[in-house]
Amino acid sequence: MTRRVAVLGATGLVGQRFVSLLAKHPWFEIALLAGSERGCGRKYGEVVKWVLEEPMPSALGDMVIEKLEPERISKEQVDIVFSALPPEVAVDVEVELAKKGIVVVSNASPMRMEPDTPLLNPEVNADHVEVLELQRRIRNWNGGIVKVPNCTTSILTLSLKPLVDEFGVRRVIVSSMQAISGAGLTGLPAVIIADNLVPFIEGEEEKVQSESIKILGEVSEKGVALNKEIKVSASCHRVNVLEGHTLSVFVELRRSASVSELVEAMKEFKSNKIKNLKLPTAPLNPIIVRNESDRPQPRLDRFEGKGMSVVVGRIRRDEEVGLVKYIVLGHNTIRGAAGNGVLIAELLVAKGLA
Ligand SMILES: NC(=O)c1ccc[n+]([C@@H]2O[C@H](COP(=O)([O-])OP(=O)(O)OC[C@H]3O[C@@H](n4cnc5c(N)ncnc54)[C@H](OP(=O)(O)O)[C@@H]3O)[C@@H](O)[C@H]2O)c1
Structure with a gap:
């Protein structure tokens, strides 16, 4: 082996x-x-x-x-x-x-x-x-x-997968708060990011939007066909955090779901795709759901599942606008790379x- x-x-x-x-x-x-x-x-x-x-x-x-x-x-x-x-x-x-x-x-x-x-x-x-x-x-x-x-796309699509499977997804709006380490060892000078936030990461939004619908697409005779049923719009930002990308996600579902159904779907997600293969790096729970109103936080939660789990919190519904929303955090150089x-x-x- x-x-x-x-x-x-x-x-x-x-x-x-x-x-x-x-x-x-x-x-x-x-x-x-x-x-x-x-x-x-x-x-x-x-x-x-x-x-x-x-x-x-x-x-x-x-x-x-x-x-x-x-x-x-x-x-x-x-x-x-x-x-x-x-x-x-x-x-x-x-x-x-x-x-x-x-x-x-x-x-x-x-x-x-x-x-x-x-x-x-x-x-x-x-x-x-x-x-x-x-x-x-x-x-x-x-x-x-x-x-x-x-990296951001890996974290986002893992959190979306149970929603796509259980309720169907029509639209996703995501706003990211991405760690400094995402820019590489020499990528971002301290004088730029210390005490600061940079509201632009070159090419990142396009990658999140296009790669997400490829990952959520299907295999066809000609290769992977994009999932054009799902529209994704991203706004990406660099923040003064060392490791761990945090995303604020808004989703329009095809079938309405209560908060407890959403929590259940995320918590129970084990992935039929690989669960019988016993892969050493696969985390036991790919998605961890936290109930506290102030979690996930990068410093506290980025190493869940040895950095391979994403951590979801603040799952809620916006009745007025017709969206569900949540926060998801993942380790950018581990789960994301x-x-x-x-x-x-x-x-x-x-x-x-x-
Ligand atoms: N950081 C993240 O969170 C993240 C997440 C997902 C994907 N990625 C992607 O992963 C890749 C690496 O990212 P990183 O953050 O690790 O970058 P990094 O810290 O800047 O590391 C780049 C590596 O490439 C080597 N390298 C640079 N130019 C080279 C050349 N001309 N020939 C041979 N080796 C060369 C560097 O060697 P030296 O040390 O000698 O310069 C270093 O080992 C990039 O494509 C990035 O977009 C990064």
């Missing part, structure tokens, strides 16, 4: 999460770390500016960082590559690796909206993994590229695709 894996962009924020999750993983073994010119040829422990709450895995401190060149990465060396690269760097490298027969699980945005490319949030749409076969056929690859959704990436890789292994 053991698979040898590589992490590209291993020194970044998402890369560090991958390293931390994979170092103690029962199925995966880190065989290669790759990064930018800055670190290549040097020891990981000497190059990385480790910022996670738990110590850097000591066994990896001496691993030498490889130069990011697809020709240096072979199928004999690694079975699965986790990519935590910036989009412009990822785009060609990932395709080259897929051509070489390697399966790439990527956090970078290019290709997320391609119909033949699985965009997976496993509890929501694990069945979309089957389009990987179509991708291999169309593109003549032996490997493949599977995408991890945008590396944790979801590891869960996807487990799904691929369980399905015999990697």
Whole structure:
């Protein structure tokens, strides 16, 4: 069962999460770390500016960082590559690796909206993994590229899934309060975000709107068909929080539901899609519902389910406007990035695709 894996962009924020999750993983073994010119040829422990709450895995401190060149990465060396690269760097490298027969699980945005490319949030749409076969056929690859959704989108769609299944959803309006870590290790200078809020994140609203209806879509002969029955409108904002994206969500349902029915649907959601697969990173409860009027809060709730659960609170109905509304919080570099990436890789292994 053991698979040898590589992490590209291993020194970044998402890369560090991958390293931390994979170092103690029962199925995966880190065989290669790759990064930018800055670190290549040097020891990981000497190059990385480790910022996670738990110590850097000591066994990896001496691993030498490889130069990011697809020709240096072979199928004999690694079975699965986790990519935590910036989009412009990822785009060609990932395709080259897929051509070489390697399966790439990527956090970078290019290709997320391609119909033949699985965009997976496993509890929501694990069945979309089957389009990987179509991708291999169309593109003549032996490997493949599977995408991890945008962080806000992963958190949103997980919370929406029970509502879509139980009551039907017509419209979603979401306003996000996104953590600083979402912008990467060097992304947002303190002088900009300290004591502040930035009401714009480039490209984010478009990603939430388009990726959500792909994740909630269905597999067709031509790949994943978007769910055009659901309209999503997003407004995205950066706030002075280290980790954990909080979303204020307003939903128009197709069938009316009481608050207790909504709470029940969220609490009981276990995901038929993966529950029998016993994936090590799948949280017992993907959605945790809090009853207190002042929860969820990022500092208190972001590590629920080891960062893989989303936490929902303040579920209520607005009778006047005809919407239900709630707050959902999720850990952006775990549920929204590396944790979801590891869960996807487990799904691929369980399905015999990697
Ligand atoms: N942060 C989040 O919450 C989040 C959530 C979802 C998706 N994502 C996506 O995940 C990816 C990584 O995000 P991040 O937040 O971890 O960014 P980050 O902290 O800036 O890390 C980027 C990583 O890529 C490496 N890199 C940069 N340029 C390179 C090059 N030319 N060649 C090789 N390696 C290069 C960096 O190496 P050096 O350290 O040597 O510069 C670093 O390891 C991005 O595509 C991002 O959009 C991030």
